[in-house]
Amino acid sequence: MEGNKSSSGAVETIDVHQAKDLLDDSGYTYIDVRTTEEFNNGHVDVKNILNIPYMFSTPEGRVKNPQFLEQVMSACNKDDKLIVGCQSGVRSLHASVVLLESEFKHIKNMGGGYAAWVESGLSVKKTKSEL
Template sequence: MQNITVEQLKSRIEAGEKLNVIDVREPDEYAAFNIGAQLIPLGKIQAMQIEEIEDLKNDELIIHCRSGKRSMTACLFLETMGFTNTKNLEGGMLAWQEKFGENK
Protein backbone atom coordinates (compact mmCIF):
# COMPACT_ATOMS: atom_id res chain seq x y z
CA MET A 1 0.00 0.00 0.00
CA GLN A 2 1.14 3.47 -0.87
CA ASN A 3 -0.37 6.81 0.06
CA ILE A 4 -1.70 9.54 -2.21
CA THR A 5 -2.60 13.09 -1.17
CA VAL A 6 -5.85 14.85 -1.97
CA GLU A 7 -3.88 17.33 -4.09
CA GLN A 8 -2.34 14.52 -6.15
CA LEU A 9 -5.71 12.85 -6.66
CA LYS A 10 -7.48 16.08 -7.61
CA SER A 11 -4.82 16.99 -10.18
CA ARG A 12 -5.05 13.51 -11.72
CA ILE A 13 -8.86 13.74 -11.90
CA GLU A 14 -8.62 17.20 -13.48
CA ALA A 15 -6.07 15.89 -15.99
CA GLY A 16 -8.71 13.43 -17.15
CA GLU A 17 -6.87 10.28 -16.09
CA LYS A 18 -8.89 7.06 -16.05
CA LEU A 19 -8.73 6.19 -12.35
CA ASN A 20 -10.16 3.39 -10.23
CA VAL A 21 -11.29 5.28 -7.13
CA ILE A 22 -13.12 3.27 -4.46
CA ASP A 23 -15.12 4.85 -1.62
CA VAL A 24 -15.34 2.47 1.37
CA ARG A 25 -17.69 4.62 3.46
CA GLU A 26 -21.32 3.73 4.14
CA PRO A 27 -24.10 4.61 1.66
CA ASP A 28 -25.44 7.47 3.80
CA GLU A 29 -21.98 9.07 3.97
CA TYR A 30 -21.63 8.66 0.21
CA ALA A 31 -25.05 10.24 -0.36
CA ALA A 32 -24.10 13.26 1.77
CA PHE A 33 -20.88 13.98 -0.18
CA ASN A 34 -18.83 12.08 -2.71
CA ILE A 35 -16.30 12.70 -5.46
CA GLY A 36 -17.80 10.21 -7.88
CA ALA A 37 -15.89 7.15 -6.72
CA GLN A 38 -17.31 3.64 -6.87
CA LEU A 39 -19.00 2.82 -3.55
CA ILE A 40 -17.91 -0.46 -1.97
CA PRO A 41 -18.39 -0.22 1.82
CA LEU A 42 -15.57 -1.63 3.95
CA GLY A 43 -17.85 -4.38 5.28
CA LYS A 44 -18.25 -5.77 1.75
CA ILE A 45 -14.47 -5.82 1.27
CA GLN A 46 -13.98 -7.54 4.63
CA ALA A 47 -16.60 -10.12 3.58
CA MET A 48 -14.69 -10.52 0.29
CA GLN A 49 -17.72 -9.37 -1.72
CA ILE A 50 -15.62 -7.64 -4.35
CA GLU A 51 -16.88 -9.12 -7.62
CA GLU A 52 -17.10 -5.69 -9.25
CA ILE A 53 -13.35 -5.07 -8.85
CA GLU A 54 -12.05 -8.64 -9.05
CA ASP A 55 -10.53 -7.99 -12.50
CA LEU A 56 -8.54 -4.97 -11.24
CA LYS A 57 -6.00 -6.94 -9.15
CA ASN A 58 -3.01 -5.54 -11.06
CA ASP A 59 -4.45 -2.07 -11.65
CA GLU A 60 -4.02 0.96 -9.44
CA LEU A 61 -6.87 1.29 -6.92
CA ILE A 62 -7.19 4.55 -5.01
CA ILE A 63 -9.17 3.86 -1.84
CA HIS A 64 -10.75 6.55 0.34
CA CYS A 65 -13.07 6.94 3.31
CA ARG A 66 -13.89 9.79 5.67
CA SER A 67 -10.52 10.17 7.39
CA GLY A 68 -8.15 7.55 5.98
CA LYS A 69 -8.52 4.80 8.60
CA ARG A 70 -11.13 2.57 6.93
CA SER A 71 -9.44 3.00 3.58
CA MET A 72 -6.12 1.86 5.08
CA THR A 73 -7.88 -1.24 6.42
CA ALA A 74 -9.45 -1.81 3.00
CA CYS A 75 -6.04 -1.55 1.30
CA LEU A 76 -4.60 -4.15 3.67
CA PHE A 77 -7.54 -6.51 3.09
CA LEU A 78 -7.29 -6.09 -0.69
CA GLU A 79 -3.57 -6.81 -0.58
CA THR A 80 -4.23 -10.11 1.21
CA MET A 81 -6.65 -10.92 -1.65
CA GLY A 82 -3.93 -10.38 -4.24
CA PHE A 83 -4.37 -6.74 -5.22
CA THR A 84 -0.92 -5.39 -6.04
CA ASN A 85 -1.32 -1.60 -6.41
CA THR A 86 -3.51 -0.06 -3.68
CA LYS A 87 -3.23 3.57 -2.65
CA ASN A 88 -4.76 5.07 0.47
CA LEU A 89 -6.04 8.65 0.19
CA GLU A 90 -4.40 10.46 3.11
CA GLY A 91 -6.96 12.24 5.28
CA GLY A 92 -9.91 11.00 3.22
CA MET A 93 -12.91 13.19 2.51
CA LEU A 94 -12.21 15.34 5.56
CA ALA A 95 -8.92 16.43 3.99
CA TRP A 96 -10.61 16.83 0.58
CA GLN A 97 -13.34 19.09 1.97
CA GLU A 98 -10.85 21.06 4.06
CA LYS A 99 -8.69 21.67 0.99
CA PHE A 100 -11.29 22.03 -1.76
CA GLY A 101 -14.67 22.47 -0.06
CA GLU A 102 -17.57 20.54 -1.56
CA ASN A 103 -16.09 20.61 -5.07
CA LYS A 104 -15.24 17.48 -6.99
Protein backbone atom coordinates in the same frame (compact mmCIF):
# COMPACT_ATOMS: atom_id res chain seq x y z
CA MET B 1 5.56 -14.55 11.93
CA GLU B 2 5.18 -15.71 8.34
CA GLY B 3 6.43 -13.75 5.37
CA ASN B 4 3.08 -12.25 4.36
CA LYS B 5 2.62 -8.51 3.96
CA SER B 6 0.29 -7.79 6.86
CA SER B 7 1.87 -4.50 7.92
CA SER B 8 0.24 -1.27 6.84
CA GLY B 9 3.73 -0.16 5.83
CA ALA B 10 3.08 -1.86 2.49
CA VAL B 11 0.25 0.59 1.75
CA GLU B 12 1.17 3.67 -0.25
CA THR B 13 -0.67 6.72 1.09
CA ILE B 14 -1.05 9.75 -1.13
CA ASP B 15 -2.56 13.17 -0.45
CA VAL B 16 -5.82 14.42 -1.94
CA HIS B 17 -4.10 16.47 -4.66
CA GLN B 18 -2.06 13.47 -5.86
CA ALA B 19 -5.27 11.42 -5.75
CA LYS B 20 -7.18 13.98 -7.82
CA ASP B 21 -4.40 14.10 -10.44
CA LEU B 22 -4.34 10.30 -10.73
CA LEU B 23 -8.14 10.10 -10.90
CA ASP B 24 -8.29 12.81 -13.58
CA ASP B 25 -5.46 11.62 -15.81
CA SER B 26 -4.19 8.13 -15.07
CA GLY B 27 -7.08 5.70 -15.34
CA TYR B 28 -7.54 5.23 -11.60
CA THR B 29 -10.88 4.31 -10.04
CA TYR B 30 -11.87 5.72 -6.64
CA ILE B 31 -13.37 3.28 -4.16
CA ASP B 32 -15.22 5.11 -1.40
CA VAL B 33 -15.36 2.64 1.50
CA ARG B 34 -17.67 4.75 3.67
CA THR B 35 -21.25 3.74 4.37
CA THR B 36 -23.89 4.38 1.71
CA GLU B 37 -25.38 7.09 3.95
CA GLU B 38 -22.04 8.89 4.21
CA PHE B 39 -21.49 8.54 0.46
CA ASN B 40 -24.93 9.97 -0.36
CA ASN B 41 -24.29 12.96 1.92
CA GLY B 42 -21.28 13.91 -0.22
CA HIS B 43 -18.42 12.27 -2.08
CA VAL B 44 -15.45 13.19 -4.24
CA ASP B 45 -16.47 14.42 -7.68
CA VAL B 46 -14.59 12.14 -10.07
CA LYS B 47 -15.58 10.20 -13.19
CA ASN B 48 -14.73 6.66 -12.01
CA ILE B 49 -16.13 6.10 -8.52
CA LEU B 50 -17.54 3.11 -6.65
CA ASN B 51 -19.13 3.03 -3.21
CA ILE B 52 -18.28 -0.28 -1.56
CA PRO B 53 -18.60 0.07 2.23
CA TYR B 54 -15.81 -1.47 4.31
CA MET B 55 -18.02 -1.20 7.39
CA PHE B 56 -21.74 -0.85 8.06
CA SER B 57 -23.40 1.22 10.77
CA THR B 58 -25.58 -0.88 13.03
CA PRO B 59 -27.39 -0.07 16.30
CA GLU B 60 -24.43 -1.76 18.07
CA GLY B 61 -21.87 0.35 16.20
CA ARG B 62 -19.84 -0.25 13.06
CA VAL B 63 -19.28 -3.79 11.82
CA LYS B 64 -17.05 -4.96 9.00
CA ASN B 65 -18.79 -5.70 5.70
CA PRO B 66 -18.35 -9.49 5.30
CA GLN B 67 -18.74 -9.18 1.50
CA PHE B 68 -16.29 -6.26 1.06
CA LEU B 69 -13.61 -8.20 -0.81
CA GLU B 70 -16.17 -10.15 -2.87
CA GLN B 71 -17.89 -6.88 -3.89
CA VAL B 72 -14.61 -5.25 -4.91
CA MET B 73 -13.60 -8.35 -6.87
CA SER B 74 -16.91 -8.36 -8.75
CA ALA B 75 -16.47 -4.69 -9.75
CA CYS B 76 -12.69 -4.59 -10.33
CA ASN B 77 -9.88 -6.88 -11.36
CA LYS B 78 -6.58 -7.25 -9.55
CA ASP B 79 -4.71 -5.22 -12.20
CA ASP B 80 -7.01 -2.17 -11.92
CA LYS B 81 -5.52 1.03 -10.53
CA LEU B 82 -7.50 1.85 -7.39
CA ILE B 83 -7.48 4.71 -4.92
CA VAL B 84 -9.23 3.85 -1.67
CA GLY B 85 -10.78 6.60 0.44
CA CYS B 86 -13.05 7.03 3.44
CA GLN B 87 -13.93 9.91 5.78
CA SER B 88 -10.55 10.46 7.45
CA GLY B 89 -8.18 7.80 6.12
CA VAL B 90 -8.53 5.06 8.77
CA ARG B 91 -11.07 2.68 7.18
CA SER B 92 -9.43 3.14 3.78
CA LEU B 93 -6.06 2.13 5.22
CA HIS B 94 -7.56 -1.10 6.60
CA ALA B 95 -9.40 -1.72 3.31
CA SER B 96 -6.17 -1.10 1.34
CA VAL B 97 -4.34 -3.72 3.43
CA VAL B 98 -7.12 -6.26 2.74
CA LEU B 99 -6.92 -5.55 -1.01
CA LEU B 100 -3.13 -5.77 -1.13
CA GLU B 101 -3.21 -9.05 0.82
CA SER B 102 -5.69 -10.31 -1.79
CA GLU B 103 -3.15 -9.62 -4.54
CA PHE B 104 -4.56 -6.39 -5.92
CA LYS B 105 -1.48 -4.79 -7.46
CA HIS B 106 -2.17 -1.04 -7.75
CA ILE B 107 -3.70 0.24 -4.51
CA LYS B 108 -3.23 3.72 -3.08
CA ASN B 109 -4.77 5.00 0.14
CA MET B 110 -6.03 8.60 0.08
CA GLY B 111 -4.66 10.12 3.28
CA GLY B 112 -7.07 12.36 5.17
CA GLY B 113 -10.03 10.96 3.24
CA TYR B 114 -13.11 12.90 2.22
CA ALA B 115 -12.59 15.39 5.06
CA ALA B 116 -9.21 16.42 3.61
CA TRP B 117 -10.69 16.52 0.08
CA VAL B 118 -13.38 18.98 1.25
CA GLU B 119 -10.87 20.98 3.32
CA SER B 120 -8.70 21.36 0.21
CA GLY B 121 -11.62 22.89 -1.68
CA LEU B 122 -11.82 20.08 -4.24
CA SER B 123 -15.09 19.37 -6.03
CA VAL B 124 -17.72 17.21 -4.31
CA LYS B 125 -21.06 15.71 -5.30
CA LYS B 126 -24.07 14.92 -3.19
CA THR B 127 -26.51 12.15 -4.03
CA LYS B 128 -30.06 13.17 -3.26
CA SER B 129 -31.97 10.32 -1.72
CA GLU B 130 -35.59 10.13 -2.84
CA LEU B 131 -37.80 9.66 0.22
